[in-house]
Amino acid sequence: MSVATEIRLNAEDIKPGIGSRVLNTKEELLRGGALAGEIRELLEARGVLVFPKIDFSDAEQIAFTKTLGTFAAEGEGEAVTKITLDVKENPAAAEYLKGSLYWHIDGTRNDVPILASLLSCRVPSPKGTGNTGFSNTYSAYEALSDEQKAAYDDLRVIHGPWATLFYHDPEPSIAKLKGYQAIGEKELPLVWAHRSGRKSLVIGNTAHTVIGKTPMESAEILVGLRDWATTEAFTYSHEWSVGDLVIWDNTGTMHRAEAYDPTCGRMMHRTKLEGEEPFE
């Protein structure tokens, strides 16, 4: 009887407002993608999924990624991207780290941001450093008062990668600022009304101006919501062990790297899922 071999998703909540641990085996996860539908539902519901010490090889991580959606290539073909600050692997490492230390959403320059990132740990940094922080922007929105929701629902925000420059280099040269500004900027809704009917906040370090507000009002809104969304109830900080895999829903979370020694050898392998839904 085939019923006996049916695989069930085995997961537990990390915190009420964010995160689940998935406890299925590697074999269960890879077997024909039988759990893919449930995993995607859980990802959307919980923002972040941790697969403790699942120990995927690169090929397995790629295969698993493809069970969940459309593999988003970075560079050439289907490959993992190495995330490291080792200057031999990544010459632009220092600059990369600086920008990633602050809360952000990936793809605020695009109409359709990536759906999710999958990050696996090959070499961890020393304990207490190099965690990845996540904030659930669905939970944060849903916990706002009705008055706040009404005040925020129709606001529009200008996002630009150049705004992130000021977080780590508040006195850039004009040449550097021009380089960043040349990347462009984009107007996005402050509140993303997803096709599912759920709503999430679109904030983070690329957000610089709320349209129609003074600079002071604008900062109050953007800092206020970032502060709210990154409070304990809506956040989870993952301390990495070798073999851990974490997936996060980029459309309903912000994330950031926590500081670590660039020379410690920390090595992560990343894959991504193509976006499926525009910001609006």
Added chain:
Amino acid sequence: MATAVSSRWEVSDVAPKIGSAIHTDKETLLSGARATEIREIMERRGVIVFPEINLTDEEQIAFTHTLGTFAHEDGEGSGGKDTVYPITMDTSINPIADYLKGAFYWHLDGTMSKKPILASIMSARALAPEGGETDFCNTYAAWDELPEDEKAAVEQLKVVHATWRSQLYWKPEPTYQELQQWMSRGRSVLPLVWKHRSGRKSLVLGATALQIEDMDFTQSELLLVKLRDWATQQQFSYRHTWKLGDMVIWDNTGTMHRALPYDHKSGRLMHRTKLEGEEAFA
């Protein structure tokens, strides 16, 4: 017969477009005999260094009085008594040292008031083993040498200044409560180009500059960064590497300044006095 006490007085440039050094003695400074000349050099050169002059606190206060009106610190609880203000990152000496972190970026003092202080006078009491230099740039010279078409394009602009913007430089992700505390320190609208009574003009820039009025934020940032980058280029700048006992006075109305990073536990200690402003931004 007037028995002239021989006093030392040697003035030299420390950089082509900013800064003079005056080698002299305490008695000359405290007599006030050179006060007018010192003020004239300060306005013309932006910064004056008195190498290893070793004034005591009382002498620094007395010297400050020779140059103008002694300015008391806001909220220091000195009860109107003349005191030196300790500049240190040691929170046992200055409990609000965090607030000084904005000083590591180019700024001028008093952009929240109509009439900023005329000058600051700072003496080195303890040094950091590394770092802790003070950078100065001449905002008169930077204006004077801007190309004419750029002068015309910016001369009438007004800029909103706010303390909270400068605090974001060192803490880009404050809590909402911190932001509100910073915001309570006020805002003001200042001309981008200060037309002084003397007829000279200087640029009013720095870390408190939030946004140019009637310009979108992206364009405003581009112009403010461009002008700061211009004004702080080497030809208009002087970096003072402190020796114990050095005293430096700078014209706050025609310069920007910043401290360079140093170990906050190093014990670096500066004693500062100030001269009341005599001219409003205009």
